[in-house]
Structures are given as structure tokens and as C-alpha cells.
Amino acid sequence: MATENVFLLANSNTIELRGLRNVFTDEYINTANVVATLHTSKGVSVVTPDAITLHYVEESDGCYRALLAPDTPLEEGKRYKLHIVAQGEGLTATWEQLIQAKVRR
Numbered sequence: 001m002a003t004e005n006v007f008l009l010a011n012s013n014t015i016e017l018r019g020l021r022n023v024f025t026d027e028y029i030n031t032a033n034v035v036a037t038l039h040t041s042k043g044v045s046v047v048t049p050d051a052i053t054l055h056y057v058e059e060s061d062g063c064y065r066a067l068l069a070p071d072t073p074l075e076e077g078k079r080y081k082l083h084i085v086a087q088g089e090g091l092t093a094t095w096e097q098l099i100q101a102k103v104r105r
Contacts, residue, residue, distance in 0.1 A: 005099045009076055013068040015084070017054055020062035022089050028062035032088025036066065038099070039081050046073060046080060054084070074101035 007013040015036050020029045034054040038046040047068070054064035064086070074080065077100070084095045 005082070005097050006102050007068065007072075007074055007080070007099050008104045009074055009101055010070050011104060012070050013072070015052065015054060015066045015068065015082065017064045017084055017086060017095070018062070020064065020086055020088070020093070022091065029086075029088040029091075030056055030060075030062060032056075032064070032086045034064040034084065034086045036082060036084045038068075038072075039083070041079055041081070076101055076103055 017034055020032055020034070021027065022029055034056075035051040036054060037050055038052070040046060052066050052068070054066040057063040057065050080099045080101065082097050082099050086093045
């Protein structure tokens with residue numbers, strides 16, 4: 001059974017990319033430019049500006065992280081599309097995942 005990706009309403013939420021590696025050398029990439037976008041199911045951006053920068057976590061071996069503010073305008077029960085793009089060492093990688101907004105109970 002797959003784990004559902006969730007953002008909790010009225011909470012700080014973390015966006016994280018772990019273990020970014022160069023596909024050719026298998027070395028961690030710690031100097032990439034990593035950005036994320038968060039959109040509704042209709043393609044409307046949820047955050048302003050549209051791109052969220054993920055910052056490298058010092059001494060983490062390819063981990064990048066950003067924090068979404070607790071006042072990010074999410075609606076309970078709605079699903080959102082999180083898109084992450086990492087560019088570094090002449091390579092580009094992308095990920096997409098669905099996120100559901102829930103109230104912490």
C-alpha cells in the first residue's frame with residue numbers, strides 16, 4: 001500500500017528532495033538549483049511567486065529543503081500537484097507527486 005503525500009492545513013509543511021545524485025558518477029550533487037511549484041488540479045499556482053526554491057541542507061549528501069508557510073492557501077480534502085525540478089552538473093531531473101490537504105486531528 002502506497003503512503004499518501006499530505007500537507008497539513010494551518011501547519012508549516014516541508015518540501016524535500018533527498019539524495020540527489022549524478023546519474024553518471026553516482027556522486028551526490030550538493031550544488032544544484034532546485035525549485036518546486038504547487039498547483040491546483042486546474043493548474044492554478046497556489047504560492048506566489050510561482051516557484052519555491054529548495055535550499056541545500058549542509059552536509060546532507062544531496063538533500064534540498066523548503067518550508068511552506070502555515071498560511072499557504074490550501075483547501076481541506078483537495079489534491080494538489082507538486083512538481084520539483086533539479087538542475088546541476090549539466091543534468092536536469094523532474095518529479096511530480098499528488099498532495100492532499102488535510103486537517104491535523
